[in-house]
Amino acid sequence: MNTSEAKERLFLYRGPIDDADPQFEEALAHARRDPELAEWMREQSRSYGTIRSKLREIEPPNDLAEKIVRKRPIPFSRGWTQIIRKQPIPFSGGWTQVLQVAAAIVILAGITAVWLNLSQRGRHALVQGQEIVVRGEVLDMTCYIARNLSGPQHAQCARDCIRKGLPVGIKGEDGKTYLLVGKKQAVNAELADYAAKTVTIRGRETMRDGFAQLQVEEIRKF
Amino acid sequence: MSVDPEFERLVKLYYRDLYRFGFSLTRSEADACDLTQQTFYIWANKGHQLKDLAKVKGWLFTALHREFLQMSRRQERFSDEPISEVAQNLPHVSADVVNRMDAQTMLEALGQIDEGYRAPLVLYYSEDLSYKEIADVLEIPLGTVQSRIARAKTHLFGLLTETNHPSRQSK
Numbered sequence: 001m002n003t004s005e006a007k008e009r010l011f012l013y014r015g016p017i018d019d020a021d022p023q024f025e026e027a028l029a030h031a032r033r034d035p036e037l038a039e040w041m042r043e044q045s046r047s048y049g050t051i052r053s054k055l056r057e058i059e060p061p062n063d064l065a066e067k068i069v070r071k072r073p074i075p076f077s078r079g080w081t082q083i084i085r086k087q088p089i090p091f092s093g094g095w096t097q098v099l100q101v102a103a104a105i106v107i108l109a110g111i112t113a114v115w116l117n118l119s120q121r122g123r124h125a126l127v128q129g130q131e132i133v134v135r136g137e138v139l140d141m142t143c144y145i146a147r148n149l150s151g152p153q154h155a156q157c158a159r160d161c162i163r164k165g166l167p168v169g170i171k172g173e174d175g176k177t178y179l180l181v182g183k184k185q186a187v188n189a190e191l192a193d194y195a196a197k198t199v200t201i202r203g204r205e206t207m208r209d210g211f212a213q214l215q216v217e218e219i220r221k222f
Numbered sequence: 223m224s225v226d227p228e229f230e231r232l233v234k235l236y237y238r239d240l241y242r243f244g245f246s247l248t249r250s251e252a253d254a255c256d257l258t259q260q261t262f263y264i265w266a267n268k269g270h271q272l273k274d275l276a277k278v279k280g281w282l283f284t285a286l287h288r289e290f291l292q293m294s295r296r297q298e299r300f301s302d303e304p305i306s307e308v309a310q311n312l313p314h315v316s317a318d319v320v321n322r323m324d325a326q327t328m329l330e331a332l333g334q335i336d337e338g339y340r341a342p343l344v345l346y347y348s349e350d351l352s353y354k355e356i357a358d359v360l361e362i363p364l365g366t367v368q369s370r371i372a373r374a375k376t377h378l379f380g381l382l383t384e385t386n387h388p389s390r391q392s393k
Binding site for chain 1: 230233234237241242245246251254258325328329346347350352353368371
C-alpha cells in the first residue's frame with residue numbers, strides 16, 4: 001500500500017471508534033511510518049471531531065420526551081420487557097422423561113449444595129444481598145483500580161483486557177462500583193464489546209470483605 | 223394512563239439521538255419531533271419482534287429512517303461509485319474552518335446534500351456506529367454505505383470551504 005492508497009482508505013477513518021475495523025489496519029500501520037500522512041490523518045480526525053460536535057449541538061425541544069411517554073396514546077400490546085423472558089421450551093418427551101430430568105436436577109442440586117458447603121469452609125464469608133438493577137459504565141477493573149482509567153479514551157484497552165479475562169466491573173450512575181461475576185461462568189465474553197459503554201445489569205448484590213460484587217442475572221445492552 | 227418505566231427509560235436514552243438524526247434529515251423541528259414520536263410508537267407495537275436487545279439502537283434508527291423515506295416519498299436512484307473514484311483528489315477542510323461555523327450553517331450545508339447521501343453521513347458523524355451498523359440501519363450494502371459517505375463527505379467539505387470563502391464572508 002502506498003501513501004496515496006493509505007490516504008484514500010483513511011479518508012473514512014474517524015479515530016478510536018474505527019480502530020477495531022480491519023479495513024483500516026494496513027493504512028494505519030502506514031501512517032505510523034509516514035509522519036506527513038500521520039499529520040494529515042490527525043487533521044482529518046480533528047475536523048471529524050469538530051463537525052461531530054457541531055451536529056451534536058442539536059437539542060430536541062425540552063418537552064419532547066415527556067410528550068412521547070405521556071401524551072401519545074401508545075398501545076402497549078406487549079411491553080418490551082417481555083422480550084427478555086424466554087419462551088418455555090416445549091417438552092417433546094413423555095412424563096417418564098420429565099421425571100428423569102427432575103430427578104437428575106434434584107441429585108445435581110444436592111451435590112452442588114454439599115460442594116458449596118465444603119468449599120466455603122475456611123473462606124471469608126460472602127454476604128448475600130438483595131436483587132438490584134445497576135445502570136452504568138462497563139469497566140476493566142484492573143486498569144480502573146490500579147490506574148483510575150475508564151471512559152471512551154480507554155475503551156480499546158478495556159475491551160482487550162476484558163476479552164482476555166481480566167476482572168470486569170460496572171460503575172453505577174451513583175458512582176458505586178461493582179465487580180461483576182457470573183452465576184456459573186465469567187461474563188467477560190458477553191461484556192467485552194461494551195467496554196466503556198453504558199449497560200444495565202440486574203443481579204444480586206453480594207459483599208466479600210467489604211468489596212461489592214454483582215452476581216449477574218441479566219444484561220441489557222442499551 | 224399508566225406509563226411503563228422501562229419504555230420511559232428507553233425514550234430518555236434515545237430520543238435525543240433520534241431527534242438529532244431526524245432533524246439532520248428534515249431540517250424541520252416539527253418533522254423531527256413527529257419522526258421521533260412515530261419511531262417510539264412503532265417500537266411500542268413491534269419492538270417485541272426484536273430478539274437481540276443489543277441492537278435496539280440500530281432498530282430505532284432503522285425505524286426512523288424508514289419513516290423518513292415514507293414521509294419524503296421520494297424514491298431516487300443513487301449512483302454508488304467506488305471510493306477510489308470518489309476520492310481521487312481528497313478534499314480537506316480544517317478543524318479551524320469548521321470551528322468558526324455554527325450548527326445552523328453546518329445543517330444548511332448538510333441540507334444541500336442529496337437525501338440518500340445525507341443519512342449515512344449524519345450517522346457517520348453524529349452516532350458511534352460502525353460502518354456495518356450504519357449499513358444495517360439504512361438497509362443498504364456495506365460498500366454502498368462507504369461510497370456514499372465518501373461522496374457526501376467530499377461534497378460537504380466543498381460546501382464548507384465555499385461557505386468559508388472570504389468573498390462570501392465579506393457579504
